[in-house]
Amino acid sequence: MIVVHHLEHSRSQRILWLLEELGAAYEIKRYRRDPKTSLAPKSLKQIHPLGKSPVVSDGERTVAESATIVEYLARTHGDGSWAPATDHPDYWSFSYWMHYAEGSLMPPLLLKLVFDKVRSGPMPFFIRPIARAIADKVDAQFIDDQIRTHFGFVDDYLADKEWFLGEAISAADIQMSFPLEAALARGTVGDDYPNVVAYVERFQAREAYLRALEKGGDYDYGPAT
Numbered sequence: 756m757i758v759v760h761h762l763e764h765s766r767s768q769r770i771l772w773l774l775e776e777l778g779a780a781y782e783i784k785r786y787r788r789d790p791k792t793s794l795a796p797k798s799l800k801q802i803h804p805l806g807k808s809p810v811v812s813d814g815e816r817t818v819a820e821s822a823t824i825v826e827y828l829a830r831t832h833g834d835g836s837w838a839p840a841t842d843h844p845d846y847w848s849f850s851y852w853m854h855y856a857e858g859s860l861m862p863p864l865l866l867k868l869v870f871d872k873v874r875s876g877p878m879p880f881f882i883r884p885i886a887r888a889i890a891d892k893v894d895a896q897f898i899d900d901q902i903r904t905h906f907g908f909v910d911d912y913l914a915d916k917e918w919f920l921g922e923a924i925s926a927a928d929i930q931m932s933f934p935l936e937a938a939l940a941r942g943t944v945g946d947d948y949p950n951v952v953a954y955v956e957r958f959q960a961r962e963a964y965l966r967a968l969e970k971g972g973d974y975d976y977g978p979a980t
Contacts, residue, residue, distance in 0.1 A: 756781070756782055757781040757813050757832070758781065758783075758811065759774070759783050759784070760784050760786065760802050760809065760810040760812070761783045762795050762799070763786070763788060763972060763973040763974070764788065764974055764975045764976070765809070766809055767809030768933070768971050770809045770811065771967035771970060772932070772964050772967040773926065774832075774967070775970075776929075776963040777833050779832040783971070795807055795808055802817065803819045810824075811824050811828070821856075821933075822857060822930055825853070825926045825930050826838055826853060828926075829925075837926045839925070848919075848927075852919045852920075852927040852930065859905065860909070860931075860934045861934050863898050863905065864902065864938055866898050867894070867899075867902065868941070870893055902943060906944050906947075907948070909935070909950075909951055913950040913951060913953075913954050924958075932955075935951055939951070939976075956978070959978040
């Protein structure tokens with residue numbers, strides 16, 4: 756039996772979505788974030804030494820890292836349509852988007868989140884103007900430009916495609932879902948990227964996605980209600 760070690764408001768939500776798409780049997784073991792730090796609880800280290808989610812247990816096998824989990828589940832529990840074979844013409848495009856999601860797209864989004872917390876976090880009043888000035892400068896000189904570059908790239912790519920590999924949804928769409936919907940939900944990007952907006956609305960309307968959302972519980976980045 757597949758067990759998803761599921762952390763609220765996290766990347767593990769897309770693992771539930773994939774499992775619903777695959778029609779695979781699974782169980783959810785839930786974890787709550789620390790209310791002070793928002794970090795995963797230390798109990799997750801009993802599953803994997805890094806103590807992060809998602810982590811999936813499948814029999815005697817423990818699989819960590821979102822891209823690895825997504826590809827593992829697609830290849831071992833799918834029907835062959837969710838991850839192209841290595842000799843398929845779509846394989847390298849598939850591989851690219853699987854790595855791009857966390858390797859290139861997420862870093863500037865994470866930096867944006869970190870520096871937003873620098874602005875709003877508790878600190879002595881005489882430090883606050885300095886911290887805000889540093890955060891503003893980093894945003895202006897690096898982060899904002901990187902976000903515009905990446906979302907412009909993705910928006911252009913999706914201009915004539917329904918899914919990342921074309922007409923058929925694949926595990927690459929599962930992997931790409933989190934950074935795109937998180938950026939929209941946080942207001943980091945918006946209507947300037949209409950193809951990204953349409954894409955997120957498209958996958959968030961899928962029945963399997965909605966079932967996963969109902970089963971997963973608290974998730975800040977789902978469709979607006």
